Structures are given as C-alpha cells and as structure tokens.
Amino acid sequence: EIVMTQSPATLSVSPGERATLSCRASQSVSSNLAWYQQKPGQAPRLLIYGASTRATGIPARFSGSGSGTEFTLTISSLQSEDFAVYYCQQYNNWPLWTFGQGTKVEIK
Amino acid sequence: QVQLVQSGAEVKKPGASVKVSCKASGYTFTSYGISWVRQAPGQGLEWMGWISAYNGNTNYAQKLQGRVTMTTDTSTSTAYMELRSLRSDDTAVYYCARVGSYSNYFDYWGQGTLVTVSS
Numbered sequence: 001e002i003v004m005t006q007s008p009a010t011l012s013v014s015p016g017e018r019a020t021l022s023c024r025a026s027q028s029v030s031s032n033l034a035w036y037q038q039k040p041g042q043a044p045r046l047l048i049y050g051a052s053t054r055a056t057g058i059p060a061r062f063s064g065s066g067s068g069t070e071f072t073l074t075i076s077s078l079q080s081e082d083f084a085v086y087y088c089q090q091y092n093n094w095p096l097w098t099f100g101q102g103t104k105v106e107i108k
Numbered sequence: 109q110v111q112l113v114q115s116g117a118e119v120k121k122p123g124a125s126v127k128v129s130c131k132a133s134g135y136t137f138t139s140y141g142i143s144w145v146r147q148a149p150g151q152g153l154e155w156m157g158w159i160s161a162y163n164g165n166t167n168y169a170q171k172l173q174g175r176v177t178m179t180t181d182t183s184t185s186t187a188y189m190e191l192r193s194l195r196s197d198d199t200a201v202y203y204c205a206r207v208g209s210y211s212n213y214f215d216y217w218g219q220g221t222l223v224t225v226s227s
Contacts, residue, residue, distance in 0.1 A: 043217040
C-alpha cells in the first residue's frame with residue numbers, strides 16, 4: 001500500500017498570506033495526485049488533479065506542483081473561505097486509493 | 109449538473125448491517141465508477157472500496173474485506189454500499205464519490221450519510 005504523509009498537521013496563517021502544504025508518497029505515484037478541500041460539515045471538494053491541474057471553478061490562487069513522491073499545494077493569498085482541511089490522495093495505484101491524514105489550515 | 113444524493117442517517121446496533129444508497133444523476137452512470145469513503149468523527153478520510161458501474165467489478169480495502177459489499181443498479185443509476193457485522197468504530201460519515209474511467213480521481217461527492225453504531 002502506498003502511504004501518503006502530509007505536513008504540517010496544522011498550519012496557522014493570517015488572511016492574505018501564502019500557505020504551503022506538503023504531501024509525500026512512500027513510493028512514486030507519478031503525477032497521479034489529487035488535492036481535496038473539506039470544510040466542517042461538508043463533503044470534500046476536488047481542488048487539483050494530475051498534481052497541478054485545477055478542477056473546474058477552482059480559483060487561480062490554488063496551485064499544485066510536484067511529481068514522483070513530493071507534492072505541494074500552495075494557496076497564494078488566503079481568503080476567509082479557504083480555512084479548511086486539505087487532503088492529498090494518490091490514484092496511481094488504481095483501483096486502490098489512499099489519502100493523506102490531512103492538513104488543517106487555521107486562522108492565525 | 110452532476111449530483112450524487114445519498115440516503116439518510118442510520119442508527120444500528122453492534123453486529124447489525126447497514127446499506128447506504130447513492131443515486132446519481134446528470135451523467136451517464138455506466139461511464140464512471142463509484143468509490144466509497146468514510147470519515148470517523150474528527151478523523152481523516154478512509155477509502156473503503158470501488159465499483160465499476162460499467163461491469164460491476166469491485167475492489168475493497170483490505171481491512172474491510174469480507175464485511176463490505178458494493179453493488180449498482182444501472183436501471184436506477186444507484187450505487188449501494190453494505191457493511192455487515194457493525195462495530196462501534198464503524199461509526200462515521202459515509203460518502204460516495206464519482207470516479208472517472210480514465211481519470212481515476214474523485215470529481216463529485218455525495219452529501220454523506222451518518223451511520224451511528226451504538227447499543
């Protein structure tokens with residue numbers, strides 16, 4: 001099983017600042033990496049797929065990068081609606097998927 | 109527009125079974141798969157399994173093998189997830205999510221179904 005490890009567990013950021021979230025895979029997943037955002041009481045929402053492609057309707061302040069085992073999600077200027085939990089997910093090992101444990105982005 | 113609408117909350121006793129439904133609309137059901145993901149209170153996302161709506165092929169997470177069954181009814185564009193021999197640690201919100209045939213990420217999600225296991 002491919003293990004996905006996210007860091008940090010919690011990120012405290014002021015509105016308007018940049019947030020950088022990391023995700024590491026225990027073995028290469030190529031670019032088969034997605035990021036999801038989850039707000040309290042809501043289902044997860046797809047943000048990024050293919051490591052760097054924004055999903056439909058996702059603002060340009062969200063960007064993804066990386067390949068192989070190291071990935072980054074960057075939120076360039078945090079808005080109030082961006083405070084949430086973010087999960088990475090590998091889908092290289094289809095039909096077996098794994099999620100990271102999540103990074104909570106909270107208001108500093 | 110694509111929608112996945114799940115059945116309502118359930119309360120079950122330990123040892124019982126639960127069956128959650130996920131009705132799809134707004135796309136060709138058999139052109140995609142459905143994965144099920146659960147989230148225990150205050151915890152992260154756990155992938156449970158996947159079913160192809162095209163041919164019924166399935167793949168389940170190792171830890172749930174033998175307790176979970178995923179099915180589809182193509183006549184109603186509905187996917188089902190049945191979990192048996194429920195334990196207290198199965199208490200969670202259960203989500204269905206659409207999976208592309210070639211894309212393999214989860215692009216649309218249901219609203220979630222809370223399953224509570226309690227004596």
